[in-house]
Amino acid sequence: MAESARTAPVEQSPATVISIGDLRTRCSRCDIRELCLPVGLDANALRQLDDVVTTRRRVKRGEPLYRSGDAFLALYAVRVGTFKTTLLTADGREQITGYQMSGDLLGLDGIASRRHRCDAIALEDSEACVMPFERLSDVARAVSALQQSLHRFLSREIGRDQQLMLALGRLRGEERVAAFLVNLAERHRARGFAANEFVLRMTRAEIGNYLGLELETVSRLFSRLAREGLLQVDGRVVRSLDLEGLRKRAGERC
Amino acid sequence: MAESARTAPVEQSPATVISIGDLRTRCSRCDIRELCLPVGLDANALRQLDDVVTTRRRVKRGEPLYRSGDAFLALYAVRVGTFKTTLLTADGREQITGYQMSGDLLGLDGIASRRHRCDAIALEDSEACVMPFERLSDVARAVSALQQSLHRFLSREIGRDQQLMLALGRLRGEERVAAFLVNLAERHRARGFAANEFVLRMTRAEIGNYLGLELETVSRLFSRLAREGLLQVDGRVVRSLDLEGLRKRAGERC
DNA sequence: CGGAGGTTTGAAAAGAGTCAAAGGTCGTGG
DNA sequence: CCACGACCTTTGACTCTTTTCAAACCTCCG
Numbered sequence: 219m220a221e222s223a224r225t226a227p228v229e230q231s232p233a234t235v236i237s238i239g240d241l242r243t244r245c246s247r248c249d250i251r252e253l254c255l256p257v258g259l260d261a262n263a264l265r266q267l268d269d270v271v272t273t274r275r276r277v278k279r280g281e282p283l284y285r286s287g288d289a290f291l292a293l294y295a296v297r298v299g300t301f302k303t304t305l306l307t308a309d310g311r312e313q314i315t316g317y318q319m320s321g322d323l324l325g326l327d328g329i330a331s332r333r334h335r336c337d338a339i340a341l342e343d344s345e346a347c348v349m350p351f352e353r354l355s356d357v358a359r360a361v362s363a364l365q366q367s368l369h370r371f372l373s374r375e376i377g378r379d380q381q382l383m384l385a386l387g388r389l390r391g392e393e394r395v396a397a398f399l400v401n402l403a404e405r406h407r408a409r410g411f412a413a414n415e416f417v418l419r420m421t422r423a424e425i426g427n428y429l430g431l432e433l434e435t436v437s438r439l440f441s442r443l444a445r446e447g448l449l450q451v452d453g454r455v456v457r458s459l460d461l462e463g464l465r466k467r468a469g470e471r472c
Numbered sequence: 473m474a475e476s477a478r479t480a481p482v483e484q485s486p487a488t489v490i491s492i493g494d495l496r497t498r499c500s501r502c503d504i505r506e507l508c509l510p511v512g513l514d515a516n517a518l519r520q521l522d523d524v525v526t527t528r529r530r531v532k533r534g535e536p537l538y539r540s541g542d543a544f545l546a547l548y549a550v551r552v553g554t555f556k557t558t559l560l561t562a563d564g565r566e567q568i569t570g571y572q573m574s575g576d577l578l579g580l581d582g583i584a585s586r587r588h589r590c591d592a593i594a595l596e597d598s599e600a601c602v603m604p605f606e607r608l609s610d611v612a613r614a615v616s617a618l619q620q621s622l623h624r625f626l627s628r629e630i631g632r633d634q635q636l637m638l639a640l641g642r643l644r645g646e647e648r649v650a651a652f653l654v655n656l657a658e659r660h661r662a663r664g665f666a667a668n669e670f671v672l673r674m675t676r677a678e679i680g681n682y683l684g685l686e687l688e689t690v691s692r693l694f695s696r697l698a699r700e701g702l703l704q705v706d707g708r709v710v711r712s713l714d715l716e717g718l719r720k721r722a723g724e725r726c
Numbered sequence: 727c728g729g730a731g732g733t734t735t736g737a738a739a740a741g742a743g744t745c746a747a748a749g750g751t752c753g754t755g756g
Numbered sequence: 757c758c759a760c761g762a763c764c765t766t767t768g769a770c771t772c773t774t775t776t777c778a779a780a781c782c783t784c785c786g
Contacts, residue, residue, distance in 0.1 A: 305638045308723035313638040327634060329627035336634065355623070359613050369609070372626040373583035379633035380581060380590065384559045384567040386640035387684035391774070421732065430641035432775055437734055453733075453783080469562035645742065676765065686743055691766055707751075707765075733782070740775070750765070756758090 234276040235348075244268040245347075253321030253409065254295050255349070255367055263361045270357055271295075273348045277340040283324060285337045290328035292350045296320050299344025300419045302428075303336040314428040315379070317420070319405055323371050341419040386430045389469065394429040395439045397468035399449070403461055414459040421454075443467070488530040489602075498522040499601075507575030507663065508549050509603070509621055517615045524611055525549075527602045531594040537578060539591050544582035546604045550574050553598025554673045556682075557590040568682040569633070571674070573659055577625050595673040640684045643723065648683040649693045651722035653703070657715055668713040675708075697721070 245256045246264040256267055274297060277283050283294060283301060296318050303316040303324065315336060318324055324346065328334040358365040381401075385394050407413035418425070422440075423433040431439075440451045448464055450457040499510045500518040510518055528551065531537050537548060537555060550572050557570040557578065569590060572578055578600065582588040612619040635655075639648050661667035672679070676694075677687040685693075694705045702718055704711040 305634055307638060307642055311642045311723075313641045315634045315637050327627055327630045330624045330631060331627075335631050355616075355619065359616065359619060362609075362613065365609065365613060365619075369622075369626070370584045372623070372630070373581055373585075375630050376581040376626070376633060377584060377589050379630060379637065380559055380569045382637055383569050383633065383640060384561060386637060387567040387681075388561055388565045422734090423732080427641075433732090434734080434776085435774060438774095441734075469565075675763090687764090688744080688766080689742060692742095695766075727786105729785095731782105731784090734780085736778085736780105738776085738778105740773105742771105742773080744769105744771070746768085746770105748766085750763100752763085753761095755760090 236274045236276065236345075245271055248297070250297065250321045250409075255323065255364070255371060257367055259361070259363050259367070263363050266357050266361055267364060270353045271347045271349050275346050275348055277301075277344050277346065279340055279342050279344075281340055283338040283340065283346055284334045286334055288334045290325065290332045290334055290351065292348045293326065293354065294324040294338070294346040294348060296322050296324065297345045297347055300341045301338050301344060301346075302341055302420070302424065303338050304427075305336050312427060313430075314424060315382070317428060320409060323375070326372055326375050341424075382428075391429075391431050391435055392439050392442065393468050394431065395425075395436065395443065396448075396464045398425065398429055399456065399459060400461060400464050400468055403459055414461060415457045416455075418454040418456060490528045490530065499525055502551070504551065504575045504663075509577065509618075509625060511621055513615070513617050513621070517617050520611050520615055521618060524607045525601045525603050529600050529602055531555075531598050531600065533594055533596050533598075535594055537592040537594065537600055538582075538588045540588055542588045544579065544586045544588055544605065546602045547580065547608065548578040548592070548600040548602060550576050550578065551599045551601055554595045555592050555598060555600075556595055556674070556678065557592050558681075559590050566681060567684075568678060569636070571682060574663060577629070580626055580629050595678075645683075645685055645689055646693050646696065647722050648685065649679075649690060649697065650702075650718040652679065652683055653710070653713060654715060654718050654722055657713055668715060669711045670709075672708040672710060 245251055245254075245267045246261070248254070248256070251257065251264075256264055259267060275283065275294070277299075286306070297320060299320075301316075301318045301322075301324060302314050303318070305313050305315050307313070318338075324338050325334060327336060329351065354364075354368070358368050385397050389397060402416065402418075403413040406416050420428065421433070422436045425431075426433045426436040429436070440449075443449055443464075444451045448460045448467070499505055499508075499521045500515070502508070502510070505511070505518075510521055513521065529537065529548070531553075540560070551574060553574075555572045555576075555578060556568050557572070559567050559569050561567070572592075578592050579588060581590060583605065608618075608622070612622050639651050643651060656670065656672075657667040660670050674682070675687070676690045679685075680687045680690040683690070694703075697703055697718075698705045702714045702721070
């Protein structure tokens with residue numbers, strides 16, 4: 219069935235739809251499947267999921283994967299790149315509510331209302347697998363391991379959101395920045411990258427926005443942490459993170 | 473099967489387990505079923521859910537329904553009363569991450585790790601239906617409407633959390649308090665209560681905690697809004713809410 | 727190589743936190 | 757039924773963090 223969609227890849231903006239049959243990168247062969255929805259599925263279950271995920275979308279840096287108010291038709295799994303999700307206040311102020319890396323799911327907040335409830339914007343040229351939700355639900359009913367995995371991802375998203383609430387509600391600026399860096403480091407580690415050295419995909423303004431701070435405050439706090447030897451900053455490159463030291467700054471008052 | 477558990481209600485602290493057979497308040501007869509997980513289920517599906525929800529728990533004001541770290545065995549649905557969920561920083565500061573009223577579900581964040589990730593505390597003497605999660609999952613696989621409802625509740629929780637993030641990250645104190653009151657009013661309305669007049673179940677400290685403010689700040693902001701004619705405050709009783717005016721204060725910069 | 731966008735730093739202002747004190751409310755036990 | 761204590765609320769005065777406004781610098785892309 220998926221094989222019938224063997225058309226040439228279409229290259230058109232803003233978000234290109236790609237038939238997956240061409241690319242031989244079904245879930246069953248995807249090298250991030252252990253980070254992603256397929257985690258824990260056996261070979262048979264994987265094959266069923268392959269039939270759900272028949273297309274991918276390329277999204278250029280700064281372009282939306284979807285926008286608030288769009289009809290909710292599918293969940294997305296980040297394959298390559300990073301995204302942010304943002305919400306707007308009535309008067310147009312923006313709050314970044316999530317930062318998604320490879321293996322993370324996008325669109326979970328749209329299930330309830332059948333409309334997307336935030337904007338999902340690519341932070342670099344990125345690629346996401348499209349999982350039409352009706353089909354996914356159907357397969358989840360048949361394949362208990364997939365149902366479990368979906369529940370787990372929904373629940374994990376709630377847990378993450380609550381961690382961010384904790385940061386926004388109770389931590390001061392320096393603690394928020396430290397917690398942000400520790401969190402990024404751990405997610406890089408989970409993906410097999412260096413934990414104490416990476417490139418930020420967000421601007422100071424975006425980091426500040428995510429953390430409920432102004433960009434100048436973020437810049438000052440990076441400088442302060444650097445002055446105190448907890449990291450080196452060079453624009454968007456951070457190096458030599460002292461993760462233990464940062465963890466101490468993130469929540470444990472000195 | 474549930475009928476076999478026809479024992480006398482046990483009255484013991486801190487949280488009393490009640491067999492539901494005694495109380496004739498299965499989901500199928502529960503008067504809040506339209507606000508709760510059963511929403512949209514037909515008679516047959518409801519009967520299957522009745523077999524999942526065989527017990528309830530009474531929780532006294534200030535007592536926990538569960539604590540962070542407890543094994544995750546069940547989801548809970550608030551039947552009577554209100555709860556708060558709280559998270560702690562490493563150094564013991566508390567952040568309230570949720571405020572649950574009748575029909576709301578508790579425990580969703582525990583599915584991923586099979587441990588509860590927050591404390592759920594009763595704000596008044598309350599009662600929650602116990603929904604053992606394995607059974608619930610099984611029935612959800614068989615009853616597609618229940619699966620949908622569960623997904624919807626999980627998704628709605630994510631949406632709610634993101635609204636709170638928006639408030640914590642981008643709104644100033646006065647806006648947060650206004651948004652909080654509007655949100656409470658709407659939830660009261662949905663439950664058939666007066667929207668512009670109700671009793672707060674939280675102390676100033678708890679409201680402040682929820683909103684990322686100190687209790688003194690909340691008290692001052694209530695006084696200010698009252699002085700400006702947007703509501704009347706008398707301890708925990710708020711009256712004559714000017715919902716339109718409050719909505720204006722909550723996000724639309726004057 | 728020009729310019730837009732991003733970053734850093736300083737100085738002043740505003741918002742919220744902290745500390746303190748007094749008054750109010752509620753439930754319990756005498 | 758009253759009194760006591762525990763807890764909650766309000767308000768003031770002062771402090772501190774973060775924001776706001778401003779200016780200069782950097783750097784990366786076309």
